[in-house]
Amino acid sequence: MRALLPTALLAVALLLGTLYGRPLLHAVRRHFSYPSYGLTALCPHCILPLPRPDSHVCPSCMLPVSGFAATDPILRVLSTGALFRQGSRRLVGAGLAGVSLLCAGTLVIVCFLWADGEREASIGALVTGSPWLIVSFKALSARHGPAGGA
Numbered sequence: 001m002r003a004l005l006p007t008a009l010l011a012v013a014l015l016l017g018t019l020y021g022r023p024l025l026h027a028v029r030r031h032f033s034y035p036s037y038g039l040t041a042l043c044p045h046c047i048l049p050l051p052r053p054d055s056h057v058c059p060s061c062m063l064p065v066s067g068f069a070a071t072d073p074i075l076r077v078l079s080t081g082a083l084f085r086q087g088s089r090r091l092v093g094a095g096l097a098g099v100s101l102l103c104a105g106t107l108v109i110v111c112f113l114w115a116d117g118e119r120e121a122s123i124g125a126l127v128t129g130s131p132w133l134i135v136s137f138k139a140l141s142a143r144h145g146p147a148g149g150a
């Protein structure tokens with residue numbers, strides 16, 4: 001019985017190679033080949049060609065495309081704005097729960113400070129938490145607003 005094992009394994013390998021060899025070879029070639037669009041760098045968000053391969057921000061969708069855009073002091077402002085825009089565009093699931101939690105925390109802190117009589121600190125907390133309130137308001141108004149709006 002053990003003498004037949006190499007022959008049986010060879011027969012199984014030949015059968016699998018006959019059945020799946022050609023599609024597997026095509027998949028491997030496609031995976032390791034250059035893309036058909038050439039060597040032009042594309043934006044990962046809107047899939048339009050970038051003006052330069054080392055661009056940090058896509059000029060068409062204004063979203064960051066490199067790590068430098070998140071660490072540069074000036075481009076970080078743009079990246080943060082893009083984060084809020086993307087977050088408010090489609091707020092569902094865990095993102096909606098997270099923003100709701102941040103809004104609820106902000107409102108609880110504002111209410112406690114207001115009840116303690118610290119009006120300036122309450123307004124400061126409201127201003128500090130205002131991005132989360134704006135994002136949630138925009139997301140809820142886009143959800144219940146007219147379809148097809150921007």
Ligand SMILES: [Zn+2]
Pocket residue numbers: 043044045046047048058059060061062063
């Ligand atoms: Zn883009």
